[in-house]
Amino acid sequence: MKLKTNLFGRTFQFHDLKAVMAKANEEKSGDQLAGIAAEDAKERMAAKLVLSELTLGDIRDHPLIAPEEDEVSRVIEEAVNERIFAEIRNWSVGELREYLLRQDTGQEQLRRLSRGMTSEMIAAVTKVMSNLDLIQAASKAEIIxxxxxxxxxxxxxxxxxxxxxxxxxxxxxxxxxxxxxxxxxxxxxxxxxxxxxxxxxxxxxxxxxxxxxxxxxxxxxxxxxxxxxxxxxxxxxxxxxxxxxxxxxxxxxxxxxxxxxxxxxxxxxxxxxxxxxxxxxxxxxxxxxxxxxxxxxxxxxxxxxxxxxxxxxxxxxxxxxxxxxxxxxxxxxxxxxxxxxxxxxxxxxxxxxxxxxxxxxxxxxxxxxxxxxxxxxxxxxxxxxxxxxxxxxxxxxxxxxxxxxxxxxxxxxxxxxxxxxxxxxxxxxxxxxxxxxxxxxxxxxxxxxxxxxx
The missing domain is CATH 3.20.20.70 (Aldolase class I)
Incomplete structure (x- = not known):
């Protein structure tokens, strides 16, 4: 799992997935209060770049809280449809974003895709999307x-x-x-x-x-x-x-x-x-x-x-x-x-x-x-x-x-x-x-x- 990138003439090295996920967030005072936010916009962009190149398999293979330590993690993990996950495990977070925004990706595709993803994968792609991306992708979903x-x-x-x-x-x-x-x-x-x-x-x-x-x-x-x-x-x-x-x-x-x-x-x-x-x-x-x-x-x-x-x-x-x-x-x-x-x-x-x-x-x-x-x-x-x-x-x-x-x-x-x-x-x-x-x-x-x- 690659956690390093060169950007703006600097080398950015992130300690683990948890750090990449936090620093890729848009600015939030809560993350700053917790001491986990990006130091500046440059570090945020570097984290987004690193995150976009990680695969969905990387995210699942490196749980932020191990299922044996947390029952919410167990609920999330047990809900994954393994057949669907196997189809997408090698997708990068960036590729997932592109799939979500494609014109031919409709609500049935989103519904099926959801069953193969963990919550952390969904959070990851959210961090590399603009506000308009979030609006466009969500507007496809009809949940009755x-x-x-x-x-x-x-x-x-x-x-x-x-x-x-x-x-x-x-x-x-x-x-x-x-x-x-x-x-x-x-x-x-x-x-x-x-x-x-x-x-x-x-x-x-x-x-x-x-x-x-x-x-x-x-x-x-x-x-x-x-x-x-x-x-x-x-x-x-x-x-x-x-x-x-x-x-x-x-x-x-x-x-x-x-x-x-x-x-x-x-x-x-x-x-x-x-x-x-x-x-x-x-x-x-x-x-x-x-x-x-x-x-x-x-x-x-x-x-x-x-x-x-x-x-x-x-x-x-x-x-x-x-x-x-x-x-x-x-x-x-x-x-x-x-x-x-x-x-x-x-x-x-x-x-x-x-x-x-x-x-x-x-x-x-x-x-x-x-x-x-x-x-x-x-x-x-x-x-x-x-x-x-x-x-x-x-x-x-x-x-x-x-x-x-x-x-x-x-x-x-x-x-x-x-x-x-x-x-x-x-x-x-x-x-x-x-x-x-x-x-x-x-x-x-x-x-x-x-x-x-x-």
Whole structure:
């Protein structure tokens, strides 16, 4: 495995694959904080050149975390289709990039290719792609999933209604939900982040959202984004949960910091299929985000893009209905400014799609980052062009419970109208019945939540 190159009149020698992967990353404050980033643009370009010439076999033969030491590595390794991998093991990372961008490489080729790759291979090719490359390649992937409804069809942009409330007030949650519905948002999921992580509180929120779904015959799914153990207790107590939720990290140690393991996820997987209220077959909702492993001191010296890819390698074991990266939520320690957030959003979306996952993005930032709402508008447009399955909607783009900035319900409606996207098919038919949409466009009734306050 060649880890040296001459560039700009200098010789660049990298210690191991882990160093090449880290230094080939686009600039990320998280990698700098971890002490693994490239020293300058010249070293970054040298690392990209070295990485582009490594083969997929080189990457698999030199695991960043050995499978015997990490259960996420084992999940990723065990999922590889050996016949497909044998066909591509001698491809260089650069050749993989060229294949992904070829005009005659379509979604079926991507779907098959995905089964023969590890997450580290997907992370590697991401590092040698431009933003436009990431958009072009991801736009080829159509990942359709089904719970009570379906989403992911080409031309569909779904939205998660996130009607959070700082005191878990059922009345407050419903008020925000009704605004979302009035703008045609909620086809991905009605997903509430609870303040109170108890089984009783989770059950109350699930019952309230399910009650609204039944009353108005809304073709969607509900979820409360509590810890998976709390959801399991609530479901065993009779709570009507369509989807099971959990945040994921890319290492076993990182997941331990979240209080989860593969064994626990397996148990929750069995429970939601036996006692959940979703029709399925896809019954999971996962969230990720670059930097979580570093914040938990569980990164093993690996860069945050590669760790994010490993989250997706774990997620695909459970065939989720939806998955999103909360791209700018953690803060400037990991993604410093709008340029880094936009790059990370495009990277994460591409890597999720190449894993065969129904990828969404929470287009968001915290108030202490060097970013603003215009930057989020830009990222939302880029992701819509890239074929993102869904994005998050919160009232006025300002989450009053989690205290961060995202995209609003009417932002998603505007993206659909401007870029020719539609809601999920069943949900659009419901919107037409409710008088909120006609011929793919919102009617004058849209944006008036009083429609549901009877």
């Amino acid at each position: 999933t089904s719970c009570n409804s379906t989403m992911g069809q080409r031309g569909v942009l779904a939205g998660r209604a996130q009607p959070n409330h700082p005191a878990d007030s059922i009345q407050g949650v419903k008020a925000s939900l009704f605004e979302a519905l009035s703008y045609g948002i909620g086809d991905a999921v009605i997903g509430v982040n609870p303040v109170i992580d108890t089984a009783d509180s989770v059950k109350n929120l699930l019952e309230a959202t399910k009650e609204a779904m039944i009353k108005w015959q809304i073709p969607t799914q509900n979820c409360v984004l509590a810890h998976v153990k709390t959801q399991m207790r609530a479901i065993r107590g009779g709570a009507p949960a369509d989807l099971m939720f959990q945040s994921l990290a890319g290492t076993e140690k990182g997941n331990s910091a979240f209080g989860i393991s593969v064994g626990l996820l397996d148990e929750a997987h069995e429970l939601i299929h036996k006692e959940g209220t979703g029709a399925g077959p896809n019954l999971w909702y996962f969230e990720t985000g670059q930097g979580s492993e570093l914040s938990g001191e569980a990164h093993h010296g690996i860069d945050q893009v590669t760790l994010e890819a490993r989250c997706y390698g774990l997620a695909r074991k459970y065939q989720p209905f939806m998955l999103n990266t909360v791209v700018g939520f953690i803060g400037p320690e990991y993604l410093y400014d709008s340029r880094q957030v936009i790059r990370a959003g495009l990277e994460d979306h591409f890597m999720g799609k190449l894993h065969g996952l129904p990828m969404g993005v929470d287009v968001c930032y915290t108030n202490h980052m060097r970013a603003d709402q215009n930057d989020m508008d830009n990222l939302a447009v880029l992701l819509t062009a890239a074929g993102v399955n869904f994005i998050i909607g919160v009232a006025m783009a300002d989450d009053c419970m989690l205290n961060y900035q995202s995209t609003s319900y009417h932002d998603i409606a505007t993206l659909r109208e401007t870029l020719g996207r539609r809601p999920a098919p069943e949900f659009e038919r419901w919107l037409v019945r409710m008088g909120l949409m006609e011929n793919g466009r919102l009617t004058p009734l849209a944006g008036d939540p009083s429609l549901f306050m009877i």
